[in-house]
Amino acid sequence: xxxxxxxxxxxxWWRTRRAELLALADDAxxxxxxxxxxxxxxxxxxxxxxxxRIFYAMKANPHPDIxxxxxxxxxxxxxxxxxxxxxxxxLFPKIDAARILYTPNFAPRADYDFGFAQAGYLTLDNLYxxxxxxxxxxxxxxxxRIDPGRGRGHHKHVRTAGPQSKFGVSPDEIDRLIAAADAVxxxxxxxxxxxGSGIRTPDTxxxxxxxxxxxxxxxxxxxxxNLGGGLGVPEQAGQAPLDVAAVGALLGxxxxxxxxxxxxxxxxxxxxxxxxxxxxxxxxxxxxGDIQYIxxxxxxxxxxxxxxxxxxxxxxxxxRLNEPAVQTAEVVGPxxxxxxxxxxxxRLPKTVEGDLILINTVGAYGHAMSSNYNLRAxxxxxxxx
Ligand code: LLP
Numbered sequence: 001x002x003x004x005x006x007x008x009x010x011x012x013w014w015r016t017r018r019a020e021l022l023a024l025a026d027d028a029x030x031x032x033x034x035x036x037x038x039x040x041x042x043x044x045x046x047x048x049x050x051x052x053r054i055f056y057a058m059k060a061n062p063h064p065d066i067x068x069x070x071x072x073x074x075x076x077x078x079x080x081x082x083x084x085x086x087x088x089x090x091l092f093p094k095i096d097a098a099r100i101l102y103t104p105n106f107a108p109r110a111d112y113d114f115g116f117a118q119a120g121y122l123t124l125d126n127l128y129x130x131x132x133x134x135x136x137x138x139x140x141x142x143x144x145r146i147d148p149g150r151g152r153g154h155h156k157h158v159r160t161a162g163p164q165s166k167f168g169v170s171p172d173e174i175d176r177l178i179a180a181a182d183a184v185x186x187x188x189x190x191x192x193x194x195x196g197s198g199i200r201t202p203d204t205x206x207x208x209x210x211x212x213x214x215x216x217x218x219x220x221x222x223x224x225x226n227l228g229g230g231l232g233v234p235e236q237a238g239q240a241p242l243d244v245a246a247v248g249a250l251l252g253x254x255x256x257x258x259x260x261x262x263x264x265x266x267x268x269x270x271x272x273x274x275x276x277x278x279x280x281x282x283x284x285x286x287x288x289g290d291i292q293y294i295x296x297x298x299x300x301x302x303x304x305x306x307x308x309x310x311x312x313x314x315x316x317x318x319x320r321l322n323e324p325a326v327q328t329a330e331v332v333g334p335x336x337x338x339x340x341x342x343x344x345x346x347r348l349p350k351t352v353e354g355d356l357i358l359i360n361t362v363g364a365y366g367h368a369m370s371s372n373y374n375l376r377a378x379x380x381x382x383x384x385x
């Protein structure tokens with residue numbers, strides 16, 4: 001069937017798979033992931049010629065089929081916990097350790113032991129481990145996360161640099177870092193920075209690279225710069241997508257000045273956000289005072305981003321995609337919290353119990369952040385070839 005163009009702000013995969021998605025109504029609530037869309041993200045990120053290596057930040061979505069697709073495409077994995085490293089090791093028993101980058105943060109001592117044994121690279125976020133447990137670092141090569149002093153991103157909770165953020169070593173502490181590393185023959189081979197998440201200004205990563213490169217005189221064995229993740233995707237109508245070609249062109253300029261340094265990226269959201277939709281059936285409707293509510297069968301237990309960050313996710317009535325919007329409604333879940341609102345003041349067609357609602361661009365930090373709150377199982381996951 002022909003869908004009207006204005007039904008969704010985003011020209012994405014699920015338009016052409018609408019009949020298959022409607023047939024999944026009895027499996028709802030469900031996250032559905034598109035292999036085709038994931039492949040498009042891989043192609044986009046691999047088009048960055050100046051980038052030597054890409055590590056997928058698997059915290060965004062650790063679904064095994066997604067990891068398999070990325071592993072086949074040659075990506076590495078950025079892991080933030082022993083559990084994430086173990087998942088990679090279990091799925092790909094023969095994987096080269098050099099494709100596993102481990103980024104512990106305020107983690108217990110045992111995690112560093114584990115990381116050096118299981119991951120090819122470890123990023124140090126704080127001087128404490130090196131100073132308090134120096135023997136763990138003896139003879140090792142490490143990457144060090146530096147705080148450039150200013151964060152970016154879609155919400156204060158996801159800005160990961162600057163005076164208010166717990167992440168990274170301050171540039172003021174470089175002498176102390178070097179003294180502690182030298183004392184145990186530990187070599188800094190890489191510098192890392194990650195300034196935040198959901199960033200759509202293309203100069204961010206070249207800026208990160210120039211900041212890190214400005215410190216290179218301190219680190220004679222430096223061979224790589226990890227510029228972090230944070231590459232954003234549009235969430236609302238009218239938002240321009242990140243200009244990936246511009247990111248590449250700017251990084252190309254950095255590469256021309258520092259041809260001996262590898263440039264790495266560790267994107268999470270960019271790889272998976274648009275590949276995922278959340279399907280949920282309408283349970284009840286209600287008009288109270290001036291406000292119209294549309295209730296769906298799952299809420300903040302499946303998707304906490306609207307409640308936690310005020311994040312906007314497009315919401316459509318998939319059953320009535322071709323019908324005109326006739327109401328403005330709060331789309332709410334069944335959780336016992338006033339904040340269990342998935343969409344505020346949304347324009348929707350006449351909507352009744354049983355209609356299938358689609359929530360868009362939820363492949364990143366959707367299921368990964370879900371919970372059993374209220375003892376309601378979160379939406380299941382379905383991978384669509
Ligand atoms: N590298 C590091 C060191 C990170 O801390 C993160 C994300 C990434 C890479 C990947 O960032 P991405 O490319 O996905 O933006 N739950 C939040 C996002 C938290 C991001 C945490 N760190 C959200 O739903 O917006």
